[in-house]
Every structure is written in C-alpha cells, then in structure tokens.
Amino acid sequence: MLKEILPISKGFYNWRDQSDNNINYIKSSIARPISDIYELAADVYWNDSWGEEPCDSKTIEEVVRKKILSAPKLIPVFAHRYMPLIGGKQVPIFSIHGTDVICYGNNIEQYLKIEFGGMNQNEVDLSSIRSVPFWSELL
Numbered sequence: 001m002l003k004e005i006l007p008i009s010k011g012f013y014n015w016r017d018q019s020d021n022n023i024n025y026i027k028s029s030i031a032r033p034i035s036d037i038y039e040l041a042a043d044v045y046w047n048d049s050w051g052e053e054p055c056d057s058k059t060i061e062e063v064v065r066k067k068i069l070s071a072p073k074l075i076p077v078f079a080h081r082y083m084p085l086i087g088g089k090q091v092p093i094f095s096i097h098g099t100d101v102i103c104y105g106n107n108i109e110q111y112l113k114i115e116f117g118g119m120n121q122n123e124v125d126l127s128s129i130r131s132v133p134f135w136s137e138l139l
Contacts, residue, residue: 007078011078011079012077012078013025013026013029013076013077013078026076029076030073030074030075030076032080033074033080033082033096034068034071034074036096036098036099037064037068037098037099037138038064038065038068040098040099041060041061041062041064041065041068042057042058042060042061042064043098043099044060044064044099044138045099045138046060047137047138049137050063050067050137067134067137068134070133070134071133071134071135072084072085072086072132072133072134072135073085074094074096074135077093077108077111078115080095080096080097081093081094081095081096081104081111081115082094082095082096083108084132084135086132088130089107090106090107090130091107091108091130092104092105092106092107092129092130092132092136093105093107093108093110093111094132094135096135099138101135101138101139102121102139103124103126103129103139104121104124105124106124106125106128106129106130110124126139
C-alpha cells in the first residue's frame with residue numbers, strides 16, 4: 001500500500017526512492033526498534049506470560065534478547081509507527097520508541113484516523129487488538 005499510494009509529507013517513508021541514502025535510511029528504521037530493545041533489554045517491562053520475573057537484570061536481558069530474535073519484523077509506516085509483518089487484514093500498528101510500545105490502532109485505517117484526526121489513541125479497544133508475538137507482550 002505504501003508504495004502504491006505513497007503519502008507525501010514529513011514523517012512518511014519514501015518507498016519509491018531507490019537511492020542508496022534512502023534505502024539505508026529505511027533499513028536503519030526497520031532495525032531501530034529491534035536494536036533499541038536489544039540494547040535496553042534490562043529496562044523492558046516484564047510480561048507475566050514469560051513466567052516468574054528473574055531477580056537479576058542479566059537474566060532479564062537474556063530472556064528479552066532471546067524473545068526479540070523471533071519477533072515478527074516491523075515495517076515502518078510513519079515516524080516511529082510500525083506495522084508487524086504478519087498476514088491477515090487486522091494488523092495492528094505499534095508506536096515504538098525505545099522500550100515504550102503502544103498500540104496506535106487495530107489496523108491501518110484506524111491508525112490513520114488516530115494519527116491524522118478523527119479518533120483519539122485512548123479510544124482503541126485494547127481487548128480487540130490482534131496479538132502479535134513479542135510486540136503485543138510489551139504493551
């Protein structure tokens with residue numbers, strides 16, 4: 001969608017620009033959430049579904065780093081908003097900044113309403129968000 005109906009404004013990624021600089025920029029944007037969480041693994045809020053929280057930060061880092069390696073890849077949509085690379089129509093959009101992960105919509109349509117007017121982020125029905133391995137566990 002982003003390549004065919006490319007939104008043009010600051011914050012959107014230019015999927016048509018095949019220059020080396022732009023390709024490197026997009027690649028770094030794709031890698032950023034994973035590398036940030038990998039680096040800040042000890043600061044990730046522990047999810048109860050992972051079992052009992054370890055007492056030491058070293059073990060927490062190991063668990064989080066292992067989990068992120070199997071997390072679905074993320075496609076940058078706008079600034080630090082990402083869509084997980086999973087199949088289906090109801091793919092949630094996450095805002096990821098460092099270890100802070102927030103759902104910004106149950107799907108791309110809802111996300112665009114939230115980002116550009118028409119709906120507030122706090123109106124997202126969190127109980128209806130499709131679960132995405134690892135990323136949903138950070139909400």
